[in-house]
Amino acid sequence: MARLVMKFGGTSVANIERIRNVAQHVKREVDAGHEVAVVVSAMSGKTNELVAWCADASKLYDKREYDAVVASGEQVTSGLLAIALQEIGIDARSWQGWQIPIRTSDAHGSARIESIGDERLGEGFARKEVAVIAGFQGIHEATGRLTTLGRGGSDTSAVAIAAAIKADRCDIYTDVDGVYTTDPRIVPKARRLDRVAFEEMLEMASLGAKVLQVRSVEVAMVHKVKTFVRSSFDDPADPRPGTLICDEEDIVEQQVVTGIAFSRDEAQLTLRRVSDKPGVAAAIFVPLAEANINVDMIIQVVSDDAKSTDITFTVPQADFERARAMLEGMHGDIGYTTLQGATDVVKISAIGIGMRSHAGVAARAFKALADKGINIRAITTSEIKFSVLIDAEYTELAVRTLHTLYGLDKA
Amino acid sequence: MARLVMKFGGTSVANIERIRNVAQHVKREVDAGHEVAVVVSAMSGKTNELVAWCADASKLYDKREYDAVVASGEQVTSGLLAIALQEIGIDARSWQGWQIPIRTSDAHGSARIESIGDERLGEGFARKEVAVIAGFQGIHEATGRLTTLGRGGSDTSAVAIAAAIKADRCDIYTDVDGVYTTDPRIVPKARRLDRVAFEEMLEMASLGAKVLQVRSVEVAMVHKVKTFVRSSFDDPADPRPGTLICDEEDIVEQQVVTGIAFSRDEAQLTLRRVSDKPGVAAAIFVPLAEANINVDMIIQVVSDDAKSTDITFTVPQADFERARAMLEGMHGDIGYTTLQGATDVVKISAIGIGMRSHAGVAARAFKALADKGINIRAITTSEIKFSVLIDAEYTELAVRTLHTLYGLDKA
Numbered sequence: 001m002a003r004l005v006m007k008f009g010g011t012s013v014a015n016i017e018r019i020r021n022v023a024q025h026v027k028r029e030v031d032a033g034h035e036v037a038v039v040v041s042a043m044s045g046k047t048n049e050l051v052a053w054c055a056d057a058s059k060l061y062d063k064r065e066y067d068a069v070v071a072s073g074e075q076v077t078s079g080l081l082a083i084a085l086q087e088i089g090i091d092a093r094s095w096q097g098w099q100i101p102i103r104t105s106d107a108h109g110s111a112r113i114e115s116i117g118d119e120r121l122g123e124g125f126a127r128k129e130v131a132v133i134a135g136f137q138g139i140h141e142a143t144g145r146l147t148t149l150g151r152g153g154s155d156t157s158a159v160a161i162a163a164a165i166k167a168d169r170c171d172i173y174t175d176v177d178g179v180y181t182t183d184p185r186i187v188p189k190a191r192r193l194d195r196v197a198f199e200e201m202l203e204m205a206s207l208g209a210k211v212l213q214v215r216s217v218e219v220a221m222v223h224k225v226k227t228f229v230r231s232s233f234d235d236p237a238d239p240r241p242g243t244l245i246c247d248e249e250d251i252v253e254q255q256v257v258t259g260i261a262f263s264r265d266e267a268q269l270t271l272r273r274v275s276d277k278p279g280v281a282a283a284i285f286v287p288l289a290e291a292n293i294n295v296d297m298i299i300q301v302v303s304d305d306a307k308s309t310d311i312t313f314t315v316p317q318a319d320f321e322r323a324r325a326m327l328e329g330m331h332g333d334i335g336y337t338t339l340q341g342a343t344d345v346v347k348i349s350a351i352g353i354g355m356r357s358h359a360g361v362a363a364r365a366f367k368a369l370a371d372k373g374i375n376i377r378a379i380t381t382s383e384i385k386f387s388v389l390i391d392a393e394y395t396e397l398a399v400r401t402l403h404t405l406y407g408l409d410k411a
Numbered sequence: 412m413a414r415l416v417m418k419f420g421g422t423s424v425a426n427i428e429r430i431r432n433v434a435q436h437v438k439r440e441v442d443a444g445h446e447v448a449v450v451v452s453a454m455s456g457k458t459n460e461l462v463a464w465c466a467d468a469s470k471l472y473d474k475r476e477y478d479a480v481v482a483s484g485e486q487v488t489s490g491l492l493a494i495a496l497q498e499i500g501i502d503a504r505s506w507q508g509w510q511i512p513i514r515t516s517d518a519h520g521s522a523r524i525e526s527i528g529d530e531r532l533g534e535g536f537a538r539k540e541v542a543v544i545a546g547f548q549g550i551h552e553a554t555g556r557l558t559t560l561g562r563g564g565s566d567t568s569a570v571a572i573a574a575a576i577k578a579d580r581c582d583i584y585t586d587v588d589g590v591y592t593t594d595p596r597i598v599p600k601a602r603r604l605d606r607v608a609f610e611e612m613l614e615m616a617s618l619g620a621k622v623l624q625v626r627s628v629e630v631a632m633v634h635k636v637k638t639f640v641r642s643s644f645d646d647p648a649d650p651r652p653g654t655l656i657c658d659e660e661d662i663v664e665q666q667v668v669t670g671i672a673f674s675r676d677e678a679q680l681t682l683r684r685v686s687d688k689p690g691v692a693a694a695i696f697v698p699l700a701e702a703n704i705n706v707d708m709i710i711q712v713v714s715d716d717a718k719s720t721d722i723t724f725t726v727p728q729a730d731f732e733r734a735r736a737m738l739e740g741m742h743g744d745i746g747y748t749t750l751q752g753a754t755d756v757v758k759i760s761a762i763g764i765g766m767r768s769h770a771g772v773a774a775r776a777f778k779a780l781a782d783k784g785i786n787i788r789a790i791t792t793s794e795i796k797f798s799v800l801i802d803a804e805y806t807e808l809a810v811r812t813l814h815t816l817y818g819l820d821k822a
Contacts, residue, residue, distance in 0.1 A: 016464060016467040016468050019468065020468070050487065053427060053487070053491055054490070054491065054494055056427040057427050057430065057431070057491050057494040057495045057498060058494045058495065058497060058498035061494045061497075061498075062493065062494055062497055064504070065490040065491075065493045065494045065497075065504070065505055066490070066494070067490075068486060068489065068490035068493075068505045068507070069486070069487050069490035069491060069494075071486070072483035072484075072486045072487050073483075075479060075480070075482070075483045075486070076461065076464070076480050076483050078479065079465070079476040079477070079478075079479035079480035080464055080465065080468050080476075080480060082473065082476045082479075083465055083468040083469045083472045083473055083476045083477070083480075084468045084469065086469060086472075086473055086476075087468060087469035087472075093475070093476070094476055094479045096479070096557075098509070099555050099556075120555075144510050144531075145510075146507075
């Protein structure tokens with residue numbers, strides 16, 4: 001007997017028919033003698049509808065009320081799945097975040113889980129009862145208010161609950177059958193990975209792969225939660241195992257590059273001929289940070305007049321206009337000649353733990369991209385990944401080029 | 412300064428535009444210096460959608476899970492109205508039943524309010540904050556589970572909260588502008604009542620008038636909550652007062668009959684030639700009561716053979732088939748000759764506190780109905796009302812006849 005957490009996303013619980021299918025997946029594990037906690041998202045489309053209502057009621061809506069509104073989506077699914085499980089003879093009950101409780105910070109709209117009560121869930125397991133837990137939501141105990149964890153937060157709920165109840169495994173069921181070397185819609189030769197290291201998955205999620213919320217991978221890594229990504233669309237009687245996210249020691253044949261990720265959510269800003277004096281970078285980036293604008297790639301090069309410097313950096317597309325307006329306001333302080341911006345850019349990243357022990361991995365990419373006539377606007381590297389910023393029109397070509405270059409194509 | 416509760420039903424909060432309109436009604440009272448608690452229903456149609464999902468997941472769904480699912484509707488509206496109020500500069504926050512808490516019995520699906528915490532709401536009033544309370548829902552504290560109060564339960568939430576916070580007034584906003592002498596869709600000459608006594612309103616609600624949940628009138632009567640029924644579709648800047656539900660002493664000009672109610676939710680069952688021995692009524696009605704079938708009118712008359720008795724009674728239409736099957740099963744014990752049933756029947760009732768001091772009120776109705784050729788299948792009377800069961804096809808004719816007979820027609 002094992003104890004396990006099964007998480008089902010919005011497309012997996014999109015309607016009653018799909019919820020019945022989820023119940024069959026749960027039944028398989030219960031019949032195998034396991035103790036099961038299920039974490040569910042809202043039915044697909046519901047969260048968007050609720051968010052739209054909040055935005056319609058007020059452009060600057062109170063995030064505490066937003067949380068009360070959107071947390072309702074998971075509440076509905078948890079009750080419906082409990083009913084569907086009972087219908088096929090499985091004892092089950094729903095749990096809202098505040099009932100367990102899942103205690104979070106008060107950062108409404110993107111709260112962090114601080115602790116999870118395991119006592120009531122444990123009593124449920126002792127009664128042989130499946131716990132059906134509303135994902136995405138929690139409670140800030142000091143104020144007694146509902147909180148939510150941000151988009152994709154149910155993944156984090158699942159992994160955090162797995163850690164709290166010391167589950168042997170956390171299965172994240174989604175509409176794909178695992179983690180791929182890259183997006184198969186762009187590269188038909190993309191391969192499903194049997195295993196991927198926590199660190200790699202963290203980079204992939206951060207760099208654009210949408211299969212898991214970044215925070216959920218962090219929690220899985222810290223608490224060593226053996227996490228599978230697998231498909232709820234598989235036959236419940238005979239599903240494929242999916243991709244295991246695990247410690248790198250558990251991966252026998254380590255590739256140099258494991259996957260290629262890309263993010264279209266990038267915008268580039270360039271300040272020309274900034275006076276090259278100490279403190280200028282701080283003058284630019286401290287105000288942006290204080291305005292909660294997340295600056296990613298930064299490049300500083302000497303300007304063509306050899307007396308000043310050009311500074312290029314990227315921000316999320318949603319923050320582009322706000323960042324540009326701030327920079328225009330700082331013109332007097334910073335003293336640049338021109339402010340340039342571009343939103344038709346994309347960030348392509350290659351990720352692999354093997355990079356640690358292999359030199360020149362990124363250099364091969366720069367050459368391969370140049371050979372295809374792709375101009376690189378910016379580069380960032382870290383121990384296990386590198387990213388290049390390029391024109392958006394080259395996205396597919398660049399992803400396919402790197403996917404082939406690092407030997408990731410399916411045989 | 413007064414303290415007041417304002418309750419808005421499903422059609423009053425059907426979409427964001429309507430919710431903005433509700434915010435204007437609240438603003439009027441806040442601007443007048445009042446402390447305001449608002450109670451909201453789910454957006455119209457939402458509860459039906461949620462109930463249908465539960466029924467789709469399982470015909471015999473767990474009522475505890477049903478409660479978790481359907482309570483979400485009011486949660487959404489409470490958050491959205493809080494946002495809409497903040498948008499027009501009014502400090503407001505949403506409250507779920509479990510946050511206040513509104514403590515109820517564990518009769519899931521039709522729980523009764525047992526007590527309401529007034530402390531947190533009081534703190535909110537001290538902060539000059541409008542409380543936006545999710546109606547219809549509560550918590551059973553021993554199990555920590557969500558409960559709901561049954562259809563129309565938000566009315567009861569509102570009145571019970573008004574009692575708990577010692578409100579000066581409870582305004583029930585709906586899609587009509589008050590309580591009428593009968594349904595204006597059937598009798599265009601129906602008049603809006605300025606005042607109606609608690610006891611009369613209780614009978615009207617019990618006998619088919621849908622303007623208020625029966626339980627809410629009971630609570631208002633017990634706690635002497637001055638309750639108005641009024642329209643949310645009136646101009647928020649200049650609304651009409653609606654109908655006041657109050658003690659009978661506060662009604663100056665008491666009519667003999669105040670209103671005519673009717674209920675189509677009736678079914679008739681007749682057992683012919685039941686052997687006329689002691690205990691036969693108990694043999695029939697005790698099992699029905701144990702099966703939670705609510706028997707209403709009962710008539711027993713000697714059969715045409717003068718040796719046995721005919722028993723006729725009514726049940727809600729939803730219980731008709733179940734009751735008939737039970738009676739068929741009892742055939743051996745009771746020993747009737749024939750079991751007859753009819754669902755095309757309607758119950759017409761006349762209600763008025765004046766009946767207490769006036770004799771012959773019902774007799775006038777029997778004659779008037781007979782004059783129109785309407786056959787009476789059954790009669791029940793009590794101190795302040797009488798009801799007749801007739802063929803459904805005579806509904807409108809009978810209601811109009813009694814409405815005119817008792818002088819209720821508009822001038």
